[in-house]
Amino acid sequence: MTSSIDHNHHDGTAIAALASGPGPAAVSIIRISGHALLPLVSSIIKPKSGLKALEPRRPRLCLVKDPNSGETLDESLVLYFAGPASFTGEDVIEVQCHGGPYIVSRILTTLFKNGVRHADPGEFTKRAFLNGKMDLTESEGIRDLVNAQSHQQWIAARHLSTGKLRDQIESLRNLLIEAMAYLEAQIDFPDEGDTANLHIDHVKKRTDQVKRVLEQLLSTYQSGQVATRGLTxxxxxxxxxxKSTLMNYLLKKERAIVTPIAGTTRDYIEEQCLINGRLIRLIDMAGIRKSDDTVESIGIEAAKRIARNADLLLVLSPSDTATNEIIPTLKEISPKEQILVATKSDLGHPAWSKDWLKISCETGENLDQLTTAIAAKVDSHINLLPDDGFITTERHKSAVEAALSSMVLFYDGLNENAHEEMLAFELLAASRCLKDIVGEVSGDDILDKIFSEFCLGK
Ligand SMILES: Nc1nc2c(ncn2[C@@H]2O[C@H](COP(=O)(O)OP(=O)(O)O)[C@@H](O)[C@H]2O)c(=O)[nH]1
Ligand SMILES: [Mg+2]
Known part of the structure; x- marks a missing residue:
């Protein structure tokens, strides 16, 4: 794709940042990108073997010097990629220096004193995007790859960064373009009887497919979110x-206040954690009961709202009570998925708990079963994700929804024999929404938001 959008042009000023983690480390990597980099850094980075200048894609041992003091700061292995055949599309130099924080800081400072400025977070990838090396979904994928701490996030990040979603979106756009071409033919040759019907058949064949795939994409959103943001x-x-006792157990830290006083937790507490390696967003909430306390009542309403939206509800009831109070309240919630858990199993096994998972944070009974069951819920979402395209962000979702609305208007028009120009207009609108996903028509604010979520050096 090309993305030569005027408002997004940058001047190619040389930028640099530490691309590897903060040292001390065996090796640190300083990445530099810009137009005509070689002359700019020639007084700083000098191939050790004297005469030989840096050549593209040839690792070379170099002396890294401070030209002002004449000091040699390090002997580093240097890689040079000549633009446009590089990550950013500009000239790129990667200095693999000894990974001491002092060395890194000296090399960076030297660069900054000599015409290079510090890169913003995500600026290398942003330049790659602006120079047409990748689309916006691939950029998001790279951001997510770097941030991934679990298998599920890695699956989603790979999906985006390898261009799977982009390919899906591009194929939909092509279908829309073909459909618009048939509508065009209809406009140009309106009175040809059978041919006209044929044109509309060609149009419908394509728009039907677009609508079907868009609906399918939209249906992947919940699982896509589970992959990237964790199972709620x-x-x-x-x-x-x-509840709070279990929360603390799962978080492996004393996060929520635990007391024997009913109504201790009034606000909700949300924390991210890994359970059996799966990313989870755990939410501890106020206990459900009738309450006259204003603050507690607000907490209870919030709890019900969260319960409705959660990917998984753990329904907890204590084993030291003969009656189970919580089941009747579940009706108005109708959770997406639930696991029934009888807590404090060390205190008894009441009749209602027969088919419930009996756990005790006191003795540890069945806590492994519980974490295994939670992990399995994550895996079932990940297994649902189709290989040929799924969406992972609110940004993708609202664009797909907007495209679908235009498709609905298109079908309304078709049923009411609306003029072809009007039909084509709706298809064009749908195609614009899809362009938004790959980023061809994105505004600065959207780009800034996406790229600011990167870490430095990416
Ligand atoms: N015997 C026993 N007591 C527990 C267990 N889990 C929690 N408790 C106690 O039950 C009381 C209420 O716990 P808490 O986590 O604050 O309940 P919440 O109101 O649902 O958040 C506290 O005194 C806990 O120590 C358990 O597995 N066994
Ligand atoms: Mg509590």
Missing amino acids: VALYGEPNAG
């Missing part, structure tokens, strides 16, 4: 059910 697991139950 909410703890739901009466006061004193042991």
Whole structure:
């Protein structure tokens, strides 16, 4: 794709940043990008073997010097990529220096004193995007690859960064372009009887497919979010059910306040954690009961709202009570998915708990079963993700929804025999929404938001 958009042009000023993690380390990598880099850095980076200048894609041992003091700062292995055949599309130099923080800081400072400026977070990838080396979904994928801490995030990040979503979107755009061409033919040759119907058949064949794939894409959103942001697991139950105790156990830290006083947790607490290597967003909430306390009532309403939206509801009821109070309240929630958990199993096994998973944070009973069950819910979402295209962000979702709205208007028009120009207009609108996803028509604000979520040096 090309993205030669005027408002996004940058001047190619040389930028540099530490691309590897903060040292001390065996090796640190300083990345530099810009137009005509070689003359700019020639007084700083000098091939050790004297005469030989840097050549593209040839690793070369270099002396890295401070030209002002004449000091040799390090002997580093240097890679040079001549633009446009580089990550950013500009000239890129990567200095693999000894990974001491002092050396890194000296080399960077020397560069900054000699015409290079510090890169913003994500600026290398942003330049790659602006120079047409990748589309916006691939950029998001690179951001997510770098941030991934779990298998599920890596699956989603690979999907984006290898261009799977982009390919899906491009194929939909092509279908829309073909459909618009048939509508055009209809406009140009309106009175040809059978041929006219044939044109519309050609149009419909394509738009039907576009609509079907868009609906399919939209249906992947929840699982895509589970992959990238984690499975939302909410703890739901009466006061004193042991929700906060379980929260702390799963987080492996004392995060929520635990007391025998009913109504201790009033606001909700959300924390990210890994459970059996799966990324989870755990939410501890106020216990559900009738309450006259204003603050507690607000907390209870919030708990019900969160319970409705959670990917998975852990329904907790304590085993030291003969009756189960929580099941009746579940009706108005109708959770997406739930696991019924009888807590404090060390205190008894009441009749209602027969088919419930019995756990105890006191003795540790069945806690492994619980974490295994939560992990399995994550995996079932990940297994649902189709290989040929799924969406992972609110940005993707709203664009797909907007495209679908235009498709609905298109079909309304078709049923009402609207003029072909009007039909073509809706298809064009749908195609614009899809362009938004790959970033051909994105505004500065969207780009700034996406690229600011990168870490430095990417
Ligand atoms: N015996 C026993 N007591 C527990 C267990 N889990 C929690 N408790 C106690 O039950 C009380 C309420 O726990 P808490 O986590 O604050 O409940 P919440 O109101 O649902 O958040 C506290 O005194 C806990 O120590 C358990 O597995 N066994
Ligand atoms: Mg609590």
